[in-house]
Amino acid sequence: MKVNINKCAGLVLALNLALVATSPNARADGEQYFPLQSYRIGPYAAGGSGFFGGFIDYLQYVNLKEGGVNNVKLTWSECETEYVVEKGVECYERLKHGLNGAPAAATNPLSVGIAYATLDRSTADKLPLITINHGRTDSTDGSVFPYIFPLQLNPYSEVSAIINYIGTESGGLEKLKGKKIVTLYHGSPYGKETNGILELLAKKYGFKLTLLEVPHPGNEQQSQWLNIRRIKPDWVILRGWGVMNPVALKTAQKTGFPADHIIGNIWSNSEDDAAPAGNAAKGFISITTHPSGTNFPVLQDIDKYVIKASKGNLEDAKRFGTVYYNLGVVNGILNVEAVRVAQEKYGKRPLTGEEVRWGFEHIHLDDKRLAELGALGLVQPLKLTCSDHEGGGAVRFQQWDGSKWNVISDWVQADRDLLRPIIEESSHKYAKEKGITPRDCSKES
Amino acid sequence: MLYREAGQFITHYRADQRLFRLRQDRIGFYLLLASAFVLVPYCGNDYWFSAILIPFLVLSLAGMGLNFLTGYAGQLSLGSAAFMAVGAFSAYNFNLRVEGLPFLLSILLGGVVAGLTGVIFGLPSLKIKGFYVLVSTLAAQFFVQWVFTNFAWFSNDSSSGVITAPPLDVFGLDLSSPAGRYLLTLTIVTALGLLAANIVRSELGRNWMAVRDMDTAAAVIGIAIPKTKLLAFAISSFYLGIAGSLWAFTYLGTVEPHGFDINRSFQILFIIIIGGMGSILGNFLGAAFIVLFPVLMSHIANGLLVGVMDSGHLENFQKIVFGMLIIGFLIKEPNGLASIWQTFTQQLRVWPLRYWSH
Numbered sequence: 001m002k003v004n005i006n007k008c009a010g011l012v013l014a015l016n017l018a019l020v021a022t023s024p025n026a027r028a029d030g031e032q033y034f035p036l037q038s039y040r041i042g043p044y045a046a047g048g049s050g051f052f053g054g055f056i057d058y059l060q061y062v063n064l065k066e067g068g069v070n071n072v073k074l075t076w077s078e079c080e081t082e083y084v085v086e087k088g089v090e091c092y093e094r095l096k097h098g099l100n101g102a103p104a105a106a107t108n109p110l111s112v113g114i115a116y117a118t119l120d121r122s123t124a125d126k127l128p129l130i131t132i133n134h135g136r137t138d139s140t141d142g143s144v145f146p147y148i149f150p151l152q153l154n155p156y157s158e159v160s161a162i163i164n165y166i167g168t169e170s171g172g173l174e175k176l177k178g179k180k181i182v183t184l185y186h187g188s189p190y191g192k193e194t195n196g197i198l199e200l201l202a203k204k205y206g207f208k209l210t211l212l213e214v215p216h217p218g219n220e221q222q223s224q225w226l227n228i229r230r231i232k233p234d235w236v237i238l239r240g241w242g243v244m245n246p247v248a249l250k251t252a253q254k255t256g257f258p259a260d261h262i263i264g265n266i267w268s269n270s271e272d273d274a275a276p277a278g279n280a281a282k283g284f285i286s287i288t289t290h291p292s293g294t295n296f297p298v299l300q301d302i303d304k305y306v307i308k309a310s311k312g313n314l315e316d317a318k319r320f321g322t323v324y325y326n327l328g329v330v331n332g333i334l335n336v337e338a339v340r341v342a343q344e345k346y347g348k349r350p351l352t353g354e355e356v357r358w359g360f361e362h363i364h365l366d367d368k369r370l371a372e373l374g375a376l377g378l379v380q381p382l383k384l385t386c387s388d389h390e391g392g393g394a395v396r397f398q399q400w401d402g403s404k405w406n407v408i409s410d411w412v413q414a415d416r417d418l419l420r421p422i423i424e425e426s427s428h429k430y431a432k433e434k435g436i437t438p439r440d441c442s443k444e445s
Numbered sequence: 446m447l448y449r450e451a452g453q454f455i456t457h458y459r460a461d462q463r464l465f466r467l468r469q470d471r472i473g474f475y476l477l478l479a480s481a482f483v484l485v486p487y488c489g490n491d492y493w494f495s496a497i498l499i500p501f502l503v504l505s506l507a508g509m510g511l512n513f514l515t516g517y518a519g520q521l522s523l524g525s526a527a528f529m530a531v532g533a534f535s536a537y538n539f540n541l542r543v544e545g546l547p548f549l550l551s552i553l554l555g556g557v558v559a560g561l562t563g564v565i566f567g568l569p570s571l572k573i574k575g576f577y578v579l580v581s582t583l584a585a586q587f588f589v590q591w592v593f594t595n596f597a598w599f600s601n602d603s604s605s606g607v608i609t610a611p612p613l614d615v616f617g618l619d620l621s622s623p624a625g626r627y628l629l630t631l632t633i634v635t636a637l638g639l640l641a642a643n644i645v646r647s648e649l650g651r652n653w654m655a656v657r658d659m660d661t662a663a664a665v666i667g668i669a670i671p672k673t674k675l676l677a678f679a680i681s682s683f684y685l686g687i688a689g690s691l692w693a694f695t696y697l698g699t700v701e702p703h704g705f706d707i708n709r710s711f712q713i714l715f716i717i718i719i720g721g722m723g724s725i726l727g728n729f730l731g732a733a734f735i736v737l738f739p740v741l742m743s744h745i746a747n748g749l750l751v752g753v754m755d756s757g758h759l760e761n762f763q764k765i766v767f768g769m770l771i772i773g774f775l776i777k778e779p780n781g782l783a784s785i786w787q788t789f790t791q792q793l794r795v796w797p798l799r800y801w802s803h
Contacts, residue, residue, distance in 0.1 A: 038756070040755075040756055040757035040760065041757050041760050041761055045757070049757065077747075078756050079743075079747075080743070080756060080757075080759075080760040082760070085697065085704055086500060086697070089495070089496060089696075089697060090496040090497075090740060093491060093492045093495045093496040094492060094496065096491075112605070113701065113703070113704070116605075116607050116609075116699045116701070117697045117698060117699050117700075119609075119698075119699065120609075120610070120698045120699070121495070121698070124621075136605070137604065187594065188594075188703060189594075189605035189606040189607055189701050189702075189703065190605065192594075192604065192605065192606060193604050193605045194604075195604075196604055315755065315757075426604070430609075433541070433601075433609070433611070434609065434611075434612065435612055
């Protein structure tokens with residue numbers, strides 16, 4: 001940024017003042033930079049501060065314990081987005097060039113809106129865009145979206161895994177026939193994303209599906225739950241967000257629907273969703289890609305090296321080991337692993353976004369590697385390729401006991417073979433609209 | 446001294462009707478245009494284009510749209526974002542569904558559709574006045590967003606209801622780079638800005654102001670009130686529609702209906718309140734204030750205070766400072782930044798003397 005502006009330094013001197021103020025003098029050559037479009041204020045601050053707290057703590061931990069990745073120190077800086085798209089774009093443009101010479105590795109905005117708005121930019125700037133557990137489903141197809149990674153779980157896999165779980169609970173997928181399932185979804189693009197796929201699954205397995213919308217923000221759900229009482233479904237899938245979740249649980253209790261037959265999706269699965277509902281949340285089931293809790297070697301280590309050394313990022317130490325925090329740690333593990341994999345190919349030095357992307361496409365986490373990372377049971381086995389940018393597609397189910405989540409199932413797989421053609425149809429439609437020629441993944445090394 | 450008018454006599458009606466009657470103003474304006482079109486693209490970088498200049502220009506244009514309606518014609522509106530959404534989604538669909546339609550023409554058609562929508566929601570203004578018109582535009586705000594969220598056809602059945610920018614080809618030129626998108630936006634905003642400055646000086650603009658100041662008196666002197674009001678809605682929404690297309694295609698590259706929610710309408714309203722009602726320049730000043738100031742503050746705060754304060758607190762602190770500045774400005778000059786500028790140039794004209802000599 002500095003170099004470009006200096007071309008006309010005299011003319012934009014006044015404007016430059018602000019930028020000069022932001023550039024501390026220390027050069028950071030030999031470091032790898034993570035631009036963080038974080039959000040710690042606004043309506044979604046709980047998610048943002050937990051996630052970025054975990055992410056930063058993990059980066060800090062890698063620095064403190066191992067001196068970085070193969071002695072390449074990790075560095076980062078934050079830019080507040082408030083979950084607002086324009087601010088996210090501003091932050092993206094501000095941070096994408098790296099920090100004091102340290103190149104940026106990948107962006108992690110943790111916001112569907114910001115991810116959509118920086119999707120083209122990331123591709124043009126050759127900087128990976130990570131949307132862990134969310135994002136655009138068809139970006140799973142890496143041949144059309146080379147720089148976008150909906151790691152672990154895209155929205156379609158999420159729904160498919162929930163239906164598979166319900167099938168298992170009912171004694172086999174064929175027993176789903178004639179069952180009644182209601183999906184209560186948030187009235188937003190995020191909430192609607194899976195309606196089509198749910199209808200497809202309903203047709204395939206013969207269950208009766210009712211889709212009920214809850215208008216944003218979702219603090220009034222009386223009519224929807226009276227409707228549910230009338231339908232008497234076997235299961236309710238809760239596709240909520242923020243305040244909608246505790247309100248759903250409370251209203252369910254009022255209308256007499258049992259919490260242990262409500263299944264929360266990936267954004268209805270945190271402590272902040274269940275705890276405010278108090279007693280009504282007891283027995284509530286939700287999916288998760290990672291258990292909460294601190295019983296993993298990597299979290300013990302973070303506690304030892306970072307938190308105990310008062311270098312932790314969390315303002316409220318009690319949130320250590322919660323769902324959002326652990327998601328940040330998982331995200332940190334995957335980002336750092338991509339850097340490590342890419343370093344093996346390109347050399348042990350700070351890497352460009354393009355090189356890190358190669359690392360992401362060659363992440364291979366099996367149980368052995370996960371044990372080395374101290375994350376066995378925290379991160380699912382994951383293998384990414386050029387054409388598959390999701391990798392996992394498995395979730396575990398957890399149940400709220402009134403004060404904490406307890407994992408109640410092993411990994412449940414999504415039916416990814418069924419979803420793949422639908423994803424490809426959508427990504428090819430996008431490619432046609434935008435005039436993109438998909439990469440030939442069989443020729444990628 | 447700088448602003449000496451001595452020797453500048455107007456001898457033709459044409460010269461009297463110029464946008465800038467003073468030679469100094471004219472030269473200043475040409476220099477500004479030249480630097481915006483030549484110097485800035487040469488000096489600027491991606492960050493300036495994508496994160497600051499493009500949103501500044503687009504919001505100025507949106508402010509212009511609302512200013513026609515509120516500042517000139519006196520009709521309050523809280524539906525600006527809805528008309529932006531109509532413009533963006535229509536332009537997207539024209540481009541998608543009509544084979545070979547040039548990009549600029551689809552933006553224009555998007556503006557036309559937005560204008561027609563504006564007329565429909567402007568109809569109640571023929572019967573009701575003042576704050577009650579606000580309710581009708583508020584209805585537009587919620588209705589439009591509901592339509593685009595619930596009918597997937599508008600977003601080409603995208604599962605999440607998000608639309609993406611078509612390739613930015615104008616006369617065979619690929620303008621998808623940040624500098625290209627800036628130049629495209631700048632060209633459209635300049636053209637529409639000049640048109641706006643002329644509209645408000647025309648008969649129509651004078652009619653608007655007559656209706657704003659006292660509609661009974663305007664009717665008495667023979668101004669057709671319904672036509673004047675509906676034209677205000679139409680032209681205002683046309684401008685907003687174009688701004689919406691630019692917001693979606695040259696700025697963000699993608700947009701969901703939620704991106705045009707009521708907060709955007711408020712933002713545009715604040716732009717014209719802070720910039721100045723009934724002023725074209727005011728839209729640019731207001732947009733600059735709303736866009737640039739928070740960014741500037743966040744850069745300064747990041748440079749000076751990071752590490753000293755928790756980043757969440759830092760952000761809240763900036764909001765407090767920004768809010769206080771707005772209050773301060775409005776107490777000092779309730780008519781907005783444009784009025785401050787006007788007072789300043791008036792003083793410059795008599796400087797070094799203190800008063801006009803009559």
